[in-house]
Amino acid sequence: MRKIVIDLAELKKLGELNRDKNIKFRMFLKSRDGKSLDENVHKLYEKISEQIDCTRCGNCCINLSPPLTNKEIDILSRHLNISSKEFEDTYIELDEENCKCLSKIPCIFLKDKICSVYEIRPTECAEYPYLHKKGFSSRLLGVIENYSVCPIVFNVYEELKILYNFR
Ligand code: SF4
Ligand code: SF4
Numbered sequence: 339m340r341k342i343v344i345d346l347a348e349l350k351k352l353g354e355l356n357r358d359k360n361i362k363f364r365m366f367l368k369s370r371d372g373k374s375l376d377e378n379v380h381k382l383y384e385k386i387s388e389q390i391d392c393t394r395c396g397n398c399c400i401n402l403s404p405p406l407t408n409k410e411i412d413i414l415s416r417h418l419n420i421s422s423k424e425f426e427d428t429y430i431e432l433d434e435e436n437c438k439c440l441s442k443i444p445c446i447f448l449k450d451k452i453c454s455v456y457e458i459r460p461t462e463c464a465e466y467p468y469l470h471k472k473g474f475s476s477r478l479l480g481v482i483e484n485y486s487v488c489p490i491v492f493n494v495y496e497e498l499k500i501l502y503n504f505r
Pocket of ligand 2: 398399490
């Protein structure tokens with residue numbers, strides 16, 4: 339396996355530089371067998387995520403706005419000792435699909451690169467960057483977006499290019 343990249347400035351630069359290639363690779367992956375692609379992604383995810391310490395990164399919480407369910411809004415507002423309405427008025431905005439998302443970037447719960455509500459964090463946060471899930475090929479647009487944000491996604495995508503001999 340190549341040396342993994344964890345430098346966030348490097349990731350951003352390579353995200354712009356490799357954008358066209360990443361889109362072509364997306365088309366290539368969409369023509370592969372989805373089941374074996376998922377198996378390869380799961381193995382790479384396991385191998386790469388154990389080499390990356392999220393508590394020294396936090397870049398997803400600095401750049402993304404996770405969608406919350408009403409139940410999660412209740413839980414987080416109770417944590418802050420405010421009403422759900424106050425929480426929504428202050429910290430929530432609707433995205434283009436009308437989902438209620440945390441509006442402040444970086445996330446208000448991020449303290450020194452660590453989630454201060456880790457035990458009660460929203461499901462979307464717990465599942466990010468989604469590489470343990472099935473259906474990788476149906477989420478490739480999001481993968482390309484996350485390629486320049488998350489070192490785990492970046493390195494999994496680069497390893498896939500090598501595995502599938504994509505140039
Ligand atoms: S709730 Fe926690 S995990 Fe989710 S974005 Fe905020 S700091 Fe990150
Ligand atoms: S999931 Fe990715 S972006 Fe988020 S903290 Fe971990 S390595 Fe960083």
